[in-house]
Amino acid sequence: MPSPTRSFSPTRKVLILGGGNFGSCLADHLGDSDHEVFLWSRQEEVVNTLNKSHRNPAYLKDHLFSANITAVGPELPGEDLIDQMDVLLFAIPTQFLRENLTKLHLHPDREKRPLLIFVNKGIEVGTHALTLEIIADTCGAEIAKAATFISGPSFAKEIVQRQPTSVSVASFTDSEAQRAALLFHQPHFRCYTGNDPIGLELSGALKNVYAIAAGAADGLGFQNNTRAMIITRGLSEMTCIGTAYGASPLTFLGLAGVGDLFLTCSSPNSRNYTVGYRLGKGESLDSITNTLGSVAEGVTTTKGLNEIIQKLGVQAPIATTVYDVLYGGKDVQTAVRxxxxxxxxxxxxLPPTAGGPAKQLLKKLGLD
Ligand SMILES: NC(=O)c1ccc[n+]([C@@H]2O[C@H](COP(=O)([O-])OP(=O)(O)OC[C@H]3O[C@@H](n4cnc5c(N)ncnc54)[C@H](O)[C@@H]3O)[C@@H](O)[C@H]2O)c1
Ligand SMILES: O=P(O)(O)OC[C@H](O)CO
Known part of the structure; x- marks a missing residue:
């Protein structure tokens, strides 16, 4: 039974960039808590239909969205709208974040710009950058330092049904994490704060790769023992990679780590699990991604992760095998054997923590 909404934060003006499953779901969540929400979609039909009938014709089609949402687009909003906002929330897939952040003009002075929240879960192809680094490159170190990240086991489809859900909210700036947590916190949506955004980001991105592995095992017909093995060994690999990177190993034991890993490795509602499942059934990657109708971040993240694993010199056989299956032509049966x-x-x-890529990133942000 969903609990009533309560406002833990005064009414805010929030612009959500990205009108896909998660952006729309979070717009609904905040609209339901009486915030004034603007949702940017680059799809004209999504903008028109949301404004006319509170329905999204492309994502979460069965849901009647909050009347407190105004859809805007298809052009990216300009300063006239952004300057009025208390919060900007980015629900854009990782591979498209840089191009969009480059076009936005954000004030470097904290008092003059909105709280910035990011919910994407991926690693950029080519640069293998985390979102923190993409923000630093496009908006500057001061803005990246204050950025806040939300991650954890949270299917959009279940949030709009107000099923009890919990997420982690992390930032280098405690006050910003607190503000974001209070904005989202509801009796049916609990937020826990932390100060390891690098670990939180790695957790959210890496679990997608292991969800592909778990889906593939299920697609091949293996059952519970195999899935439990992939989840547990996946957690071990994630923790080793994250520790060598310079994140706290404890972050991988939280909602964004094991919580989300468990969720996505065990549910056909996960797009990443579904990619794996269909690979296990013998379908080609191209055919799957061309018909999925939604982003599975693990497909591109596997590439960036493979480069990170090589650079760190850590052993991560499941992640490496997912890479070999997706991009090296290895068939799934051989991969399992x-x-x-x-x-x-x-x-x-666990490898030593000192000196990983996090150290260079912290230096770039002036936090070393
Ligand atoms: N769906 C979930 O349950 C969920 C939960 C937590 C986090 N996330 C994360 O949120 C992010 C968005 O996922 P989603 O589920 O909304 O994806 P989606 O596939 O449902 O929607 C993707 C959105 O990105 C937009 N888009 C595509 N190309 C773009 C571009 N070049 N510039 C700007 N926008 C572009 C699309 O128009 C669409 O609105 C992903 O990183 C995902 O991992 C999703
Ligand atoms: O559908 P997926 O695999 O992208 O998973 C969605 C969210 O990350 C679940 O927390």
Whole structure:
């Protein structure tokens, strides 16, 4: 039974960029809490239909959206709208974030610009940058330092049904994480704050790669033992990669880490799991991505992650195998056999934390 909404934050003007499943879902969530919400979509039909009938014709089609949402687009909003906002929330897939951030003009002075929140879960192809770095490159270090990230086990479809859900909210700036948490916090949507945005971002991006592996195992017909193995060994790999990167290993034990890993590895509602499942059934990657109708960040993140794994020199056989299947032409059956034939190793062998890419990123942000 959904609980009533309560306002933990005064009414805010919020612009959400990205009118897909998650952007629309969060617009609905905030509209329901009486915030004044603007939702940017680059799809004209989405803008018109949302404004006319509070329905999104492309995503979450069955849902009647909050009347407190005004859809805007298809052009990216200009300063006239942005300057009025208390909050800007980015629900744009990672590969398109840089091009959009470059076009926005944000005031460097904290008092004169909105709170910035990011909910995408991926690594940029080519640069293998996290979102923090994309923000630093496009908007400057001061803005990146104050940016806030939300991640955790949260299917859009279940949030709009107001099913009890919890997420992690992280920023280097505690006050910004607190503000974002209070904005979203509801009796049916709990927010927990933290100060390891690098670990939180890596958690959200990496779990998508392991969800592809778990889906593939299910598609091949394997059952519970195999899925439990992928989730647990996936968590171990994520923690090792994250620690070598310079994140806190504890972050991977939170909602954004094991919480979201568990969710996406065990549900056909996950797009990443679905990509894996269909690969396991023998379909080609091109055919799957051309018909999925929505973004599966794990497909592109697998590329960036593979480069990160090589650079860090850590052992991450499941992630490497997903890369070989997606981009190296390895068939799924052979991939499973080769993984199972690996010699025994220590269950958890955490690498040292010092000196990873996080150190360079912190330096870029002036936080070293
Ligand atoms: N759907 C979920 O349950 C969920 C939950 C948590 C986080 N996320 C994350 O949120 C992000 C968005 O996911 P989603 O589910 O909304 O994806 P989606 O596939 O439902 O929608 C993608 C949106 O991106 C827009 N888009 C495409 N190309 C663009 C471009 N060049 N510039 C700007 N916008 C562009 C599309 O028009 C669409 O509105 C992803 O990183 C995803 O991992 C999703
Ligand atoms: O559908 P997926 O696989 O992108 O997962 C959506 C969210 O990340 C779940 O928390």
């Amino acid at each position: 080769e993984l199972m034939e690996l010699p025994p190793t220590k269950e958890l062998d």
